[in-house]
Amino acid sequence: MLLKIINANVLDESGQLQLKDIYVRDGMIAEIIDAGSQGQTNAEQIVDADGKLVTPGFIDMHVHLREPGYEHKETIETGSRSAAKGGFTTIACMPNTRPVIDTPETIELVKSKAEEAGLVNVLPYAAITKSELGRELTDFAALKAAGAIGFTDDGVGVQSAQMMKDAMALAESLGMPIIAHCEDNSLVEGAPVNEGEFAKRHGLKGIPNESEAIHVGRDILLAEATGVHYHVCHVSTEQSIRLIRQAKEIGIRVTAEVCPHHLLLAETDIPGLDANWKMNPPLRSQRDVEACIKALEDGTIDMIVTDHAPHSEEEKAKGMQLAPFGIVGFETAFPLLYTKFVLTGRWDLSLLVQRMTADPARVFGLSAGRLEPGAPADLTIVDLDKEQEVDPSTFASKGRNTPFGGWKLKGWPVATIVGGKVVWQEQ
Ligand SMILES: NC(=O)N[C@@H](CC(=O)O)C(=O)O
Ligand SMILES: [Zn+2]
Numbered sequence: 063m064l065l066k067i068i069n070a071n072v073l074d075e076s077g078q079l080q081l082k083d084i085y086v087r088d089g090m091i092a093e094i095i096d097a098g099s100q101g102q103t104n105a106e107q108i109v110d111a112d113g114k115l116v117t118p119g120f121i122d123m124h125v126h127l128r129e130p131g132y133e134h135k136e137t138i139e140t141g142s143r144s145a146a147k148g149g150f151t152t153i154a155c156m157p158n159t160r161p162v163i164d165t166p167e168t169i170e171l172v173k174s175k176a177e178e179a180g181l182v183n184v185l186p187y188a189a190i191t192k193s194e195l196g197r198e199l200t201d202f203a204a205l206k207a208a209g210a211i212g213f214t215d216d217g218v219g220v221q222s223a224q225m226m227k228d229a230m231a232l233a234e235s236l237g238m239p240i241i242a243h244c245e246d247n248s249l250v251e252g253a254p255v256n257e258g259e260f261a262k263r264h265g266l267k268g269i270p271n272e273s274e275a276i277h278v279g280r281d282i283l284l285a286e287a288t289g290v291h292y293h294v295c296h297v298s299t300e301q302s303i304r305l306i307r308q309a310k311e312i313g314i315r316v317t318a319e320v321c322p323h324h325l326l327l328a329e330t331d332i333p334g335l336d337a338n339w340k341m342n343p344p345l346r347s348q349r350d351v352e353a354c355i356k357a358l359e360d361g362t363i364d365m366i367v368t369d370h371a372p373h374s375e376e377e378k379a380k381g382m383q384l385a386p387f388g389i390v391g392f393e394t395a396f397p398l399l400y401t402k403f404v405l406t407g408r409w410d411l412s413l414l415v416q417r418m419t420a421d422p423a424r425v426f427g428l429s430a431g432r433l434e435p436g437a438p439a440d441l442t443i444v445d446l447d448k449e450q451e452v453d454p455s456t457f458a459s460k461g462r463n464t465p466f467g468g469w470k471l472k473g474w475p476v477a478t479i480v481g482g483k484v485v486w487q488e489q
């Protein structure tokens with residue numbers, strides 16, 4: 063099966079756009095040649111990108127698909143469709159489902175549901191501890207054999223240093239990474255928002271920066287001691303970044319991710335007690351936002367992830383104190399970052415694309431994330447000129463929980479190709 067994508071605007075190594083034709087054979091990129099020149103013939107299907115941007119499919123290494131157990135929030139199918147609509151072709155899903163993904167059987171279930179959906183590549187993480195309770199390690203070897211790509215208790219921090227050290231030593235012996243939600247519960251206790259101005263004004267308990275950074279610091283020392291690849295989830299504070307930067311400088315195997323909302327919003331932007339602005343970690347100070355942006359720019363933070371965390375409207379209606387943490391992310395990530403960082407001149411387009419494709423692929427050893435012969439034909443076509451307001455009622459996700467409703471953005475994905483198959487296309 064030969065697919066030909068013509069008139070694709072592709073970023074070259076120096077970050078310049080070049081008009082190319084891309085040939086896809088058996089799900090892989092076969093050839094990339096100057097647009098209109100003679101390549102392999104007899105394409106069975108032609109997609110005309112019409113001069114639009116074509117990038118490697120976006121990769122999101124931190125998402126919540128909610129299945130099994132919370133199908134009212136999202137399913138593997140609706141989550142996969144939402145990802146495809148956002149231009150994502152590979153997503154790594156978190157194990158904080160019900161039951162928790164802590165057995166080979168639940169890993170198998172996720173894989174088979176993802177295959178049934180047949181939309182994007184879904185890579186499952188398995189829990190570090192049984193039921194994410196922090197008491198007993200899961201069977202890492204069996205989970206790896208079943209297809210887990212790493213271990214994490216995302217949703218909660220591993221509170222015991224000894225438990226984390228044992229997990230790291232075991233993961234390292236299997237050549238697997240530990241992915242950490244960094245949060246010291248003793249410093250948080252029921253707080254719904256950042257410790258700062260907003261909490262003070264509304265009489266709410268605050269989540270201090272140290273609750274994240276203390277785990278980052280602890281775990282970096284444990285990663286040094288065990289030699290494991292240690293990856294920090296949703297970095298949100300200046301202090302965590304300082305620790306990660308120092309650790310990288312002395313050669314400790316630490317990598318990190320940041321979410322669009324922590325690059326774009328500070329606690330001072332929260333309009334009121336609307337739980338669509340409640341997520342974990344919380345929106346921090348402007349100073350933390352700037353530190354996150356700088357860290358992503360200089361590579362201290364390796365990649366962008368959405369932490370797509372759908373919840374139902376009823377759950378989010380419970381208010382700032384009682385509603386669950388989390389916001390959806392797939393369908394707004396690229397337009398948000400393109401509009402707010404590329405169109406404003408702060409970033410080159412190539413930096414944004416790299417942090418959403420090649421960098422996550424490098425860190426997690428994936429074959430996707432690049433546009434070259436031999437790579438999987440996972441591609442995203444983006445209309446950089448298309449301008450549209452964020453309208454949560456049109457989301458493919460079951461979740462409508464976003465603080466970005468009504469934002470006017472440019473740079474919308476219009477088609478997503480996975481393994482040479484068009485899995486989503488703007489109508
Ligand atoms: N990020 C969130 O606010 N929520 C996530 C959990 C998590 O990522 O820690 C969720 O599962 O809803
Ligand atoms: Zn988390």
Ligand SMILES: [Zn+2]
Nearest residue numbers: 156216217369
């Ligand atoms: Zn998460």
